[in-house]
Amino acid sequence: MSWQLRLLNRQLRWFEKPALARHDKDRLRRSFAFKSRLYFHAPFGSSFLRDTLDGVPVQWARARGAQPAPVILYFHGGAYVFGTSTTHRAMLAKLSALTGLPACLPDYRLAPEHPFPAQITDALATYRALRAKQEVIIGGDSAGGGLALALLHEILAQGLAPPLGVFAFSPLTDVTYSGASVTENAARDCVLSASRVAEMLEMFLRGQDPRDPRASPLFGVFTGAPPVWMTVGDTEILRDDTLRMQAALVAQGVQSTLTVAPDHPHVWPIFHNILPEARSTLRDLAAWIRSL
DSSP, rough: OOOHHHHHHHIIIIIHHHHHHHOOOOHHHHHHHHHHHHHHHOOOOOOOEEEEEEEEEEEEEEEOOOSOOOOOEEESSTTTTTTOHHHHHHHHHHHHHHSSEEEEEEEEOOTTTTTTTHHHHHHHHHHHHTTTTTTTEEEETTHHHHHHHHHHHHHHHHOOOOSSSSEEESOOTTTTTTOOOHTTTTTTSSSOOOOGGGHHHHHHTTTTTTTTTTTTTGGSSSTOOOOOEEEETTTTTHHHHHHHHHHHHHHHHHHHHEEEETTTTTTTGTTTTOOHHHHHHHHHHHHHHHOO
16 A cells, blocks of 8 residues: 555545535535546647537546547446536546547436436436447446446447446445444545435435435346446445345356555546555556457
8 A cells, every 4th residue: 555545535535425425415525526627637738628418418528649439438426416428538538548548427307406317317317428429348436336347238228339348436335324334434434424324315306215225236137247347445435335246246247346445535547646545547448448
């Protein structure tokens, strides 16, 4: 473990976790937007362009020299309540530099203003628009990682042309929150607060079935799916969301790669500017993407 990771874990535990535990959604949105501008920086020469795909606003992130296709379709995290394409675009510009591919980040509708299933509707719309023209690799983190896997379920269920592959950082795959790690890691997780699970769930679902695979891809069918790649930290409250997702995919014959990293915080690749482990994970992911 690098000294940067040890220091980051302490900072997140002392400052970020208490903030996430107490701030309302509007303050969370403002805070994440501000901190992303302060801490997350794209490689020199990166470009960003706003666009619309089938009515959904998106933001393109491209490193200098990136080829036009295939494209990485990436869904940002934020519990389906906060986060934007801009909060995550620096990480995707870094991934673009490592892969030579462009990334498209949808600004899908957020809860509680737009509860489920608005998110999967927007995800499917952007995928259809992109896949009609080129090959696509789907990715996401946290809630966005769950959305990426839920989208894969929908693509297979509707018989659409599949993506080349799907990747997810610390995905939220079970909004019933039945994984043992939600309680086992409540104190160990240095970012997420288990105390807000019920509140976030209510904002997102508004009474809809939490076992719907479009909300909880853990309960989906993935037979015939393309390769999947996932990471999670062993101290995260969402650890078992990823472990059980991996088991479900393998049981259904899907080629799935999983890395469980010791003492790594939630969605650590977003800290690629300061964290050696983040850069290493992004390089591993880039190698996997190139292998597709």
